[in-house]
Amino acid sequence: MTQLITRDGFVAETWPATGHIFDFDAYWLGHDLPEEEPLGVRLDVAQDAADIVPWFERLSLVVIPFASSADGRGFSLARQLRQLGYKGRIRAEGHVLVDQFRAALRVGIDEVEISDDQAARNPEEQWLAVSLSQSYQQRLFAAE
Numbered sequence: 001m002t003q004l005i006t007r008d009g010f011v012a013e014t015w016p017a018t019g020h021i022f023d024f025d026a027y028w029l030g031h032d033l034p035e036e037e038p039l040g041v042r043l044d045v046a047q048d049a050a051d052i053v054p055w056f057e058r059l060s061l062v063v064i065p066f067a068s069s070a071d072g073r074g075f076s077l078a079r080q081l082r083q084l085g086y087k088g089r090i091r092a093e094g095h096v097l098v099d100q101f102r103a104a105l106r107v108g109i110d111e112v113e114i115s116d117d118q119a120a121r122n123p124e125e126q127w128l129a130v131s132l133s134q135s136y137q138q139r140l141f142a143a144e
Contacts, residue, residue: 003119005101006111010124015040021063024052045073049080056086066094075107082108098122101130
């Protein structure tokens with residue numbers, strides 16, 4: 001099982017059971033997609049965010065897999081999606097560390113999907129403490 005963490009803490013899954021999350025290839029190959037169902041897409045971190053701009057209006061969720069916590073391309077992809085005007089939910093899934101949560105929120109990621117094991121090792125309080133703490137730049141500017 002997995003847990004979702006947002007800036008508000010651990011939350012229940014809100015993606016409807018009838019919703020579909022496709023790998024980007026399904027879009028690219030022109031498969032028939034449901035018209036009425038909520039649609040989501042899973043993008044590879046090497047994907048160009050501009051490739052899905054034509055589907056922004058239909059997409060309720062973009063999932064960005066993080067295969068490794070050392071690979072920052074998922075953060076760049078999320079930022080590009082926001083810069084291109086995507087307004088829906090962005091979910092990071094996989095290897096995102098507590099220390100990276102604040103950066104995830106700053107680039108436009110709305111929620112992070114983590115394993116139950118990781119949730120047990122890093123309780124909600126740790127995630128929220130990181131997300132609410134000020135950066136050193138904010139503290140410096142506040143002192144002036």
